[in-house]
Amino acid sequence: MRAKWCRAFPGLAEQVPQARHFVAALLAEQGPVDDAVLIVSELATNAVRHTLSGSAGGWFLVVVGFGDDLVRIEVVDQGGDRVPHLCDVTGQEEGGRGLLLIAACAKDWGVKNWPDGRSVWADLAREGM
Ligand SMILES: Nc1ncnc2c1ncn2[C@@H]1O[C@H](COP(=O)(O)OP(=O)(O)OP(=O)(O)O)[C@@H](O)[C@H]1O
Numbered sequence: 584m585r586a587k588w589c590r591a592f593p594g595l596a597e598q599v600p601q602a603r604h605f606v607a608a609l610l611a612e613q614g615p616v617d618d619a620v621l622i623v624s625e626l627a628t629n630a631v632r633h634t635l636s637g638s639a640g641g642w643f644l645v646v647v648g649f650g651d652d653l654v655r656i657e658v659v660d661q662g663g664d665r666v667p668h669l670c671d672v673t674g675q676e677e678g679g680r681g682l683l684l685i686a687a688c689a690k691d692w693g694v695k696n697w698p699d700g701r702s703v704w705a706d707l708a709r710e711g712m
Pocket residue numbers: 625629630633634660662665666667668669670677678679680681682683701703
C-alpha cells in the first residue's frame with residue numbers, strides 16, 4: 584500500500600454514516616467512491632450489529648489503504664461469538680445480504696483474525712480513476 588488512513592469510531596449505529604463520510608472524503612476524485620461507501624457501510628453495520636464493537640464502550644476502526652491499482656477498505660471489530668459468513672438467501676426476504684453485496688462488487692475480500700477481534704476487508708480496482 585502506498586498510503587494508509589485509519590480512524591476509530593464509537594460502536595454505535597449512528598456512527599455508520601460518519602464512517603461513510605470518512606471514506607467518501609478520502610476517495611474523492613481518486614477512487615471508486617460509490618462502491619467504497621457501500622462496502623464501509625455494510626462492514627461497519629456488521630461490526631456494530633454482530634460483534635462486541637456494538638456493546639457499551641465498544642468501537643470499530645476503518646482503515647483505507649491505497650495501492651497502485653486498488654483501494655482496500657477494512658473494518659476492524661472487537662470480535663465475539665459470531666463469524667462472518669456468506670448467507671444462503673434463497674427464499675429469504677431480508678437480511679444476510681451485506682457480505683453477498685460486497686463479494687459481488689469487490690475484486691477480492693476476506694477476514695483476518697486478531698487476538699481480540701477480527702477485520703473484514705474488501706479490495707476495489709482503481710482502474711480508470
Ligand atoms: N464482523 C463480523 N463479525 C462476526 N460475524 C459477522 C460479521 N459480519 C457478519 N457476520 C455474520 O455473518 C452473517 C452475514 O453477514 P451479512 O452482512 O451478509 O448479513 P446480515 O448482516 O445478517 O444482514 P444484512 O447485511 O443484509 O442486513 C451475519 O448474520 C453474522 O452472523
